[in-house]
Structure formats: C-alpha cells, structure tokens
Amino acid sequence: MIEVEVKVSVKDFADVQEKLIQIGAVKIKREHQIDVYYNAPHKDFEETDEALRIRVIPENGKNRIILTYKGAKMDDVSKTRKEIEVDVSDAENTDLILENLGFRRAASVTKDRDIYHLDEFIITLDTVFEIGTFVEIETEAHEDEDTSESLNKIFEIYKRLGIEEGFERRSYLELIHINV
C-alpha cells in the first residue's frame, strides 16, 4: 500500500478547525500516539529514508499496538511512500523481537492526533511533543497506481483550508533529530 501524504507546519489549529467544519470534514476521534522508531543492523535508515516503528495507542483502557514499515519517499513534493502495517498483541515482546534481530531504538515521538475524514482523505491535526503543531492530509493508493491525482486533490483541500505554505516533507522522526 502507498501512503500519499502531505504535511504542513501551522502556528495553531483555530483557523483550520473552523474551516474543516465549513468544507464538511467529520471529526472521527482523538488519539494519543507513542511511537518508537528503530534503526537496522545492516543499513542506516536515515540514509535509506526507511522507517520501522512500534506505535502504541491507548484506547478504551487497553493499548492498540501497530508495527509499521515505511519505504523511502517517492517524490520531491510530498511524503508519499510505501507503508505496511500489522497490529501486534504486545509492544514489549515486539520490541524484544526487534532488539534480538539487531534493530536498535533510534528515537521516540509522542503526539496527540485529532482525526477527521473528508471523502477518501484523512486529515489529522497533530500536536507533537517537543516539535510543534502540524496538519497532515493523506490517502491510500495501490502500489501500481499513479498518485499525482491524489496529490493534486490533497493540495486542493489545503487551499480550501487557507493553507498554501509551510509544507514539510521531513518526518517527525527527522524533525526530532534536528531538534535534539
């Protein structure tokens, strides 16, 4: 699966929240996400632009835990990249499996995420601990699909939200490394 995604840095969410309602986006939920990123024993993911992550989302008194692989970014304007996810039953054991395979914890990212839906798009308002506030708009495409139309639609939505600058191709992981 390809994740077609464009991120933008914003000062705050007041304007965006108002405009999201105006254009008919529906707020689905708020999530707290604790992400741990790993680096590989046989290559440097910072160089290859890949990522391996365990995400923990506390939900109704228990944790949803997701293991995610992300491939390198596929164009020069967006964060579009291959993304593969599975839910796992246990964060500690998943971490232990990765550590025993030689993967090492590289960084962690914690955020609150408000999630909106608009047609086939997911719009998120992220308050990222120690990094800042960001809007992301994303949708999914198949591996052999042309993603340019989806990208155009994403930039159209940004226009309707009054956002035409501040676009950010770097991942939160990359931004955290710069911030440190």
Next chain:
Amino acid sequence: MIEVEVKVSVKDFADVQEKLIQIGAVKIKREHQIDVYYNAPHKDFEETDEALRIRVIPENGKNRIILTYKGAKMDDVSKTRKEIEVDVSDAENTDLILENLGFRRAASVTKDRDIYHLDEFIITLDTVFEIGTFVEIETEAHEDEDTSESLNKIFEIYKRLGIEEGFERRSYLELIHINV
C-alpha cells in the same frame, strides 16, 4: 522467556497416546500449523542457530498468526532456547514487512499438532509433513532461571512414556533442510 524443550522421533503415536492417558495428561486441542521461516540480511541464522518464523494456525474459521524469534540453543542435550512471540493481525503484511527489511523466506514447515497438558508441561504429538512423527515436551522458564530441574522432569516424563531414545536436538527447520 526461555523455552525448555526436548524432542524425540517416534515411529507412531499409538503407545504414547495410551501412556499419556495413564499418566494423567489431558488433551487440549489439535492444531494445524503452517510455519514460514526467514533468514536475515546481515547474518546467517543457520550459523547463529537463531530462527524467525511466521506461524499460521487456522482456528474457528479464521487464522491465528504468530511472529516468533528463537535464540540459539543453550545446552547440548535439549532444544532449550530463548523464545519471544507476538500475535499479529495479518500474515501477508507481516511477511511484507520482513521482506522489505531484507529478511528472506528460507523454508516452510507444515504439521498437525496434538497438544496435551501435564502439570506445567506441554506435550505435543507432531505429524510433520515430509519429516515424520515426533513428541515434544516443553515448559517455560524465566531468563535467569536454572533450567536443569525442568529438563530432569522432562526426561522423567519421557521415561514414564516408555521413551528413552530417539532424542532429536535439531529443529524441524534443520530436519527439512537435511531432507531436501
């Protein structure tokens, strides 16, 4: 977690099944298990005696899927080794994550497994496709625990089952490789 385990090759299960009932073992269930083993991009698991596996167990119309890491064997008489497991939601995506990380499918093992419980021990009767029939007795220990007492108890159970030879330290993966 340490998996303390001793395996033995048997001609058939007739004798063992009778004796299991005599010594008070309780049959829990029968599982069909389809295992795929992977090798690593940065070392050869055949040399390091490690294993990485996706196991699929069809159960009540859906699949239970388990990702398992096994460390090297820890002594000269048993298959005792570190074992870490998590349930995952999707076998195909787990395979894709591993493949994208550079792991490669090395072999697959398919078996029917009858599972018995006796005190803290799990006794399994395995009919392994293209390999043969085996009994395994295993229990769990903590990482810092002395496993020799558990091992002695396992060999005692084998004695009570009338089994004193045919012990097999090689995994099914290793046996399949020899068979090919």
